[in-house]
Structure formats: structure tokens, C-alpha cells
Amino acid sequence: MKNAAQSVQVSTEKHRPRVVILGAGFAGLTVAMRLACQPVEIVIIDRHNYHLFQPLLYQVATAALSPADIAAPIRGILGHFDNIQVLLDTVTNIDRDRCQIQTLSDRRIDYDYLVIATGATHNYFGRDEWHELAPGLKRIEDATELRRRILLAFERAEIEENPARRQALMTFVIVGGGPTGVEMAGAMAELTRFTLARNFRRIQPENARIILADANERLLRPFPEALSEKARRSLERMGVEMKLGTRVDHLDRHGVRMEQDKIATETVIWSAGVKASPAADWLGVDSNAAGQVAVEADLQLPGDDRIYLVGDVCQHINPDQQPTPGLAPAAKQQGKHVARDLIARIRGRRRPGAFVYKGRGQLATIGRHSAICNFGQVRVTGYAGWWLWGAAHIYFLIGFRNRVVVAANWFWSYLTFGRGIRLITGDVAVKPDASSAGNPGRSTLDQSR
Amino acid sequence: MKNAAQSVQVSTEKHRPRVVILGAGFAGLTVAMRLACQPVEIVIIDRHNYHLFQPLLYQVATAALSPADIAAPIRGILGHFDNIQVLLDTVTNIDRDRCQIQTLSDRRIDYDYLVIATGATHNYFGRDEWHELAPGLKRIEDATELRRRILLAFERAEIEENPARRQALMTFVIVGGGPTGVEMAGAMAELTRFTLARNFRRIQPENARIILADANERLLRPFPEALSEKARRSLERMGVEMKLGTRVDHLDRHGVRMEQDKIATETVIWSAGVKASPAADWLGVDSNAAGQVAVEADLQLPGDDRIYLVGDVCQHINPDQQPTPGLAPAAKQQGKHVARDLIARIRGRRRPGAFVYKGRGQLATIGRHSAICNFGQVRVTGYAGWWLWGAAHIYFLIGFRNRVVVAANWFWSYLTFGRGIRLITGDVAVKPDASSAGNPGRSTLDQSR
Numbered sequence: 001m002k003n004a005a006q007s008v009q010v011s012t013e014k015h016r017p018r019v020v021i022l023g024a025g026f027a028g029l030t031v032a033m034r035l036a037c038q039p040v041e042i043v044i045i046d047r048h049n050y051h052l053f054q055p056l057l058y059q060v061a062t063a064a065l066s067p068a069d070i071a072a073p074i075r076g077i078l079g080h081f082d083n084i085q086v087l088l089d090t091v092t093n094i095d096r097d098r099c100q101i102q103t104l105s106d107r108r109i110d111y112d113y114l115v116i117a118t119g120a121t122h123n124y125f126g127r128d129e130w131h132e133l134a135p136g137l138k139r140i141e142d143a144t145e146l147r148r149r150i151l152l153a154f155e156r157a158e159i160e161e162n163p164a165r166r167q168a169l170m171t172f173v174i175v176g177g178g179p180t181g182v183e184m185a186g187a188m189a190e191l192t193r194f195t196l197a198r199n200f201r202r203i204q205p206e207n208a209r210i211i212l213a214d215a216n217e218r219l220l221r222p223f224p225e226a227l228s229e230k231a232r233r234s235l236e237r238m239g240v241e242m243k244l245g246t247r248v249d250h251l252d253r254h255g256v257r258m259e260q261d262k263i264a265t266e267t268v269i270w271s272a273g274v275k276a277s278p279a280a281d282w283l284g285v286d287s288n289a290a291g292q293v294a295v296e297a298d299l300q301l302p303g304d305d306r307i308y309l310v311g312d313v314c315q316h317i318n319p320d321q322q323p324t325p326g327l328a329p330a331a332k333q334q335g336k337h338v339a340r341d342l343i344a345r346i347r348g349r350r351r352p353g354a355f356v357y358k359g360r361g362q363l364a365t366i367g368r369h370s371a372i373c374n375f376g377q378v379r380v381t382g383y384a385g386w387w388l389w390g391a392a393h394i395y396f397l398i399g400f401r402n403r404v405v406v407a408a409n410w411f412w413s414y415l416t417f418g419r420g421i422r423l424i425t426g427d428v429a430v431k432p433d434a435s436s437a438g439n440p441g442r443s444t445l446d447q448s449r
Numbered sequence: 450m451k452n453a454a455q456s457v458q459v460s461t462e463k464h465r466p467r468v469v470i471l472g473a474g475f476a477g478l479t480v481a482m483r484l485a486c487q488p489v490e491i492v493i494i495d496r497h498n499y500h501l502f503q504p505l506l507y508q509v510a511t512a513a514l515s516p517a518d519i520a521a522p523i524r525g526i527l528g529h530f531d532n533i534q535v536l537l538d539t540v541t542n543i544d545r546d547r548c549q550i551q552t553l554s555d556r557r558i559d560y561d562y563l564v565i566a567t568g569a570t571h572n573y574f575g576r577d578e579w580h581e582l583a584p585g586l587k588r589i590e591d592a593t594e595l596r597r598r599i600l601l602a603f604e605r606a607e608i609e610e611n612p613a614r615r616q617a618l619m620t621f622v623i624v625g626g627g628p629t630g631v632e633m634a635g636a637m638a639e640l641t642r643f644t645l646a647r648n649f650r651r652i653q654p655e656n657a658r659i660i661l662a663d664a665n666e667r668l669l670r671p672f673p674e675a676l677s678e679k680a681r682r683s684l685e686r687m688g689v690e691m692k693l694g695t696r697v698d699h700l701d702r703h704g705v706r707m708e709q710d711k712i713a714t715e716t717v718i719w720s721a722g723v724k725a726s727p728a729a730d731w732l733g734v735d736s737n738a739a740g741q742v743a744v745e746a747d748l749q750l751p752g753d754d755r756i757y758l759v760g761d762v763c764q765h766i767n768p769d770q771q772p773t774p775g776l777a778p779a780a781k782q783q784g785k786h787v788a789r790d791l792i793a794r795i796r797g798r799r800r801p802g803a804f805v806y807k808g809r810g811q812l813a814t815i816g817r818h819s820a821i822c823n824f825g826q827v828r829v830t831g832y833a834g835w836w837l838w839g840a841a842h843i844y845f846l847i848g849f850r851n852r853v854v855v856a857a858n859w860f861w862s863y864l865t866f867g868r869g870i871r872l873i874t875g876d877v878a879v880k881p882d883a884s885s886a887g888n889p890g891r892s893t894l895d896q897s898r
Contacts, residue, residue: 073871079648199528422522
């Protein structure tokens, strides 16, 4: 233990304060980039070796982009700053008395200041066993697994003799009508209506049922009602069925039950709510229903001015009593604020004080030529909104390469309606009988990942 | 069974002869494309839903390309031809009396003509248990697993306290000095010398040991001696150690033993020889040491003029008594020949007769600015050879998108020395102690895939 902790110090200078950042998402990465070249020593720890542009994960799941298009290696972004140390590791606990974090690799790392930006994962509202049956869209592995299940469902439908099972294979249920669910539904509609159409002989992918379910009566709650309505109508125009105001109360490998009606399906996509990573447990403090830790106006942990929480892991209330939303721009703004506050403290300057979220607008795309953008007074929808959405997302992608490749991929798909990333990797199961597990042809749904 | 076989016929016309093609590699895909729009009904069966450009798999393993860059969905290539049916399935047996093939999904598919192009896999020369310890480069999953192990080795070295284990983590052994082994060694040298350099604080990736081992005394046996020599020298100039003329006789998760010397390493890459897929067993005929089925001069199975074998699965001897090499161009030439022969038979025209392989030259690249190209009289090496190699490989990639994206990726890497695909996906293990299995931090080497 001890010499491990020292070992981290070996490579660093003693007199500069050390800022340890947990998580290299939008919030954590922003803090690190803002503190680079400042008189601090930074240790950034992430359980992955890449920063992931989560808002586009659904495009990986629907074969429009490759994982590497929306992920940039953290060392590639921060590696050349001499005051930044990147560690691939997983936090297991925080020792606030000793000012140390503990990691899965049995190491203790001292901090002078700690920034917790460990984000959130899916929220199955206590039914964690559903994760196997209905993956969400938080990690690259989730997206490639969904891509595998979606593409495989059509391959299996093509050889399925039983019409009922063929219909079930060609039915896709998306649970959760937030931005992710809406964008996923639109992308699925495109994939089936355009890309896969005519590629099969015995099935018509364009007849696939795509169902978007939400316990709430309307989609995209953060958006104004009118835009939610627009989104619903354009999705319906693309052939997406709505099941609004009904809660999913049962899931198994053969289907979904929502109050009254039961839908036979083998592919369920989960996008209903997020649960913060267990920072509250590490810190020994309370959390809200979503597992978030409440922070002060300046994003500090109440009663511990060495610790900040930023991004989805924290609950921050703005002066107007509105909570800061769980969006990438909000996480970045919080990251900038914390970096500014830390620099002020270290240089003994006046501190910026309370963080106030500046809503720069909300964007959501609904497949080809349709998106909704809300900038308060200004609302852009349809064709123009779609181009705006694309431009914004390419602009915010980190890394020159990713921007170029994503732009190229999108342009190609735009011209050809094709999607080049239609790879089924991992276990390939085409046995018509899904219940026969244990051999290479076993069901995609009963395999453990 | 029965109605399954019928079910395939439902979607097809009776009077046209049916050609069943097993495998959508270079050989099988060429046959299908040549027979498209001919008066035949084609069923092409592959266990993957994509055609893979295997010669560039090593670039996926070394984070230069994404899997989708070198793989194209079979339905995307063939889906729009009405006389072609694409099935994702795995062949389990061939019933020559009934002229049926049997698949993993318990279906029987009738054929009038059968083209077997199921290719080859790695050859561990009877030590199949080595596959876990030393993956080869035949499938996308192999390449991403190698990428994971290589990148993870550096991450683990960065936090490793024990100098001996740190050295072992930074040692990479490539077994097999054929084109794949040589190209892999060159790519590894580049990755460590250029891309990863300066990205770590406690280790110097540029000091990683890259060892290329072959039982033979010289590299690239198919090439002329002078070029093999050139290849060896340029690899050595890049810092690759040679262990030639020594056979690997033991492998475990801690290292490799080659006759006298034992090398401590946790990453071994296998590129020593290939073994044909079990077509001989399906057909009930003999095979050679590499598992290949000997074919007639016209690529037919001796004694059964309904069955052809093409590509790595067959052993074909040319009039000059030389066997056709296991290269992509050879497989394509054989595919063209079989298609021509089938068209002639179906249209009752004169048949082309014996297949003769036309060697158009051999190419192998050895990292940045160095490749060797052999066209008999003409030999191009070094800088010019490298550009020639790149142009050839982009030209032969299937699919407009892949060409553009690969060119873009290469150009970007060329300008920046960077590699954007440095993603560690799947199990991330950074526990310094590799022997502690069973938790998320378990060793990368003792996990079963």
C-alpha cells in the first residue's frame, strides 16, 4: 500500500498541490485541460483509456459510426502535458481523513484537492437483472452489443420458419423517451427503412416494428411541449409506434409487458433514466433518488472544501432553483468553473463564487432531415435543425481525426443511405430456436457478457 | 429438417441451377460477384455478416484502423443482386449423396454446384491450448483482443512496481516470420517508438522489446533471399530483435521458451502457419498436413464434378509443379476461374480447363517508409515500395467507404504519427498482480473469451 502511494509521488514534484480528478468524461476532462500548464500536479484516473462522446453512442449501436469515431485516447489528449499523469484504474473508496483515494489495483493516491467526475450509469430502478435483457447506451460495449443484437435479429428473422417468432425478432422496443430514446428510435427507423431494405430475400426490414415507450405522457420532457409534440409527430411519420404513459413492469427474453399489453420482442433498448456512480458511498454522505450528491453553490462537497463534484454525479441547484441538467455542455461548464476556482485558490486570487448554469440550448435529432433545437426564443426544427445538430456535434467532438472521420462517415451515409459499420462481432447466434443455449448457435439474449 | 430445406427453395426459382458458396472471403466473394446476373441461383453462406480484408488485420491490432475500416457487410456488397441469397450460418457437414449441405441452424440446403471457400485458421501445430495465450490474426475478435492486450500491457507497466514484471509487460513476442509476422513487428515498432512515446510518465514505451521469432533461418520465405534480408535489416533498424532458427516449445501466461532461452512476456502474437477449415472431414476425403484438400487442375474435387474448392482450403498444383500460394490475389484468381467454368457449363460453352496461377508480385510493408515489393524482374523497396504497398491495399479494399476512410486514417497517422483507434474495449485489467483472477481487475491473460 504505502510504497504504492509513494510510487505515484516519485514521478511528481512535492511542492505543487496535487489535484486528483476521478473520471475523464466531459466534466473531468475539462478540469484537466484547464489546469494543464498551471502550477499544479494533476493525476486523472479513469477506468477506460479513452474519453467517450456519449451523446453519439446510439450511432454506434445503429452502425452509423465506429467506436473509435466517438472515443479519443485520454493519453492522446493529455499525455503531452508534463504536469498531468493519466492512470487507467478504478476508484474503490475515498479516505477523507488521510486525503487518499483507493483503487482497484490496491493503490492509495494522496490528493490536496479532489474532483469527482465519475458520471452516471443506467438506472433500472432496482431491477438490475434487466441489464442483460435490455442494455443501455453508456459504454462502448453497450453500443456494440446492441449493434450485434439488432443486426443479428434480422439475420435470424431471415432464416426463421415460425411467423410469430419472425415477427418478434423484427420488433424492437426502446424504453425511455428522453433524448437518447428519441434519437435511437429515429436511427432505428432509418436503419430499417433505408439501409437494410432490399438487403434480405425473405423478410422486409422496412416492416420492422419500432416501439418507443415511456412512463411519461410526452417525449423529451426537458424540451418545451411544442417541440416534444413535433418530435413525436416526425417519429410517427417515420413509422415509430408510441407507447406513452405506460410503465414497463416486466421484461424477459421473449418480450416486454407494459401494464395491459404484452409485446413479443427479443431486442429491448434501455434509455430510461440514469443512476449516479457511487460517490456518495465513497464519501459516506447522503444522495438523492438518482444517487447524486448534493453540492454547494460553488460545486464543493458540503463541509469539505478539498472536494468538488461535477457532472452527472452531483446535484447542483442554480439560483433560480432549477437543477443543472445532465447534459454535456453543463458538465463542461462545471468543469471550467472548478478549474477557475482551483487556480484562484492556488494563486491566492479572488474566487469566482457560485456556479450558474447557462443553458445554451437543447438539441435532439430524429433521423434524416429532422431535428429539434431549442434556444429559448429561437427554435430551429426539421431540415435546418438537422444540419445544425450535425454541425454542433462534429464541432464538439474531441480530436481532429474524429471530426474528419465522423464527417466523412455521415456524408457517405447521407449520399448513399448506406451504413458501413454493420458488423456483427462477438458471439454470432443464428439458431432459429433461441432457447437452445450452450452451443455456438445459442440465443443472443441468454449469453452472459 | 425437410421443410427447412424447402423453405430455402420457396424464395428461389426451380429451373435455374443453384450454386451454393461456402465462405465470403476473397475466393467465395469473387465467385458470387462473377455469377451475379447470370442464369443461376446463388446461396452464399458465411459465419460472419461481413467480408474481411484479412491482410490489414494487423493494423486493427496495432490501433491504426478500426474493424469497420477493413470489413464490409456481405449484404451491402451482394444484397442488391436478385439471384443472390446471403445466409449467416455455419456449415457443419456436406451430404454428397443427397447434394445437400447441413448447417449449425439445423437446416439442409440443396446444391447443384458447391463452391467451398471456407479458408483457413491459425495453426498451433497440435497445441490448440495456446490460442488463449497467443491469439493470431484471422478474425476481427483476434485483432481487437490483441489491441486490448498490447495497449493494456503498457497501462499495467505504468503502474507496476516490480521492475522484472514491468519489463515482462513491455516485452512482445511475435511467433512466425511470414508476411503477417513481419508487418506486425513493424507496426508494433512504430506504435511503441512513435505513437505511445511521451504519453506515459513512468515508462518509456520506446524501450519496449519487440521480438520476432521463426523456426526458419530467414524471414518471408516466399520472397527472394535478398528481399528477406532487406526486411530483416530494416526491422532491426527499427529496434526489432530477431530470434530466427529457433522453435517455440513452451508457452504460458508468464513467457515463451524457445529451445535454450526463456523470454518473460505477457503478450505473444501468433502468426506461424495456417490450418485449413475442416472441408476434408465434411467431404470425407484426405487432406495434406495443412488440412487442405487436393484439387484437380480445374479446381474440382477429384471424382465429384459438382464440387469446387478455392482459396486457402484447397491445395492446387500448377503446371510448373508449384503450389498456388495462400495469397488474396491467388484466391481471387481461383474464384474467377471457377465462375468462368460454371458459366461455361451452364451455358454449354467450351470450358476454360486448367487453372494456372499468375503471380502478380508480392508485397510486405515494414512500418513507416519501408516496404518490399517483388514483381519478379522488378523489385521496389524502401520509400517507393511503401507508397506502392499503400496504394495497392487501398485499391483492393472493397467498398468506397472503406477506401476513403482507410486513406483518411492513414494520411492522418502519417502526418501526426498518432493513432486514433487506441481503445481498450472489453475487460480492462490493471491489477499489478496478474495472478489474482475472478474480479474486474483480473489478469488479461487468464480470462477466457
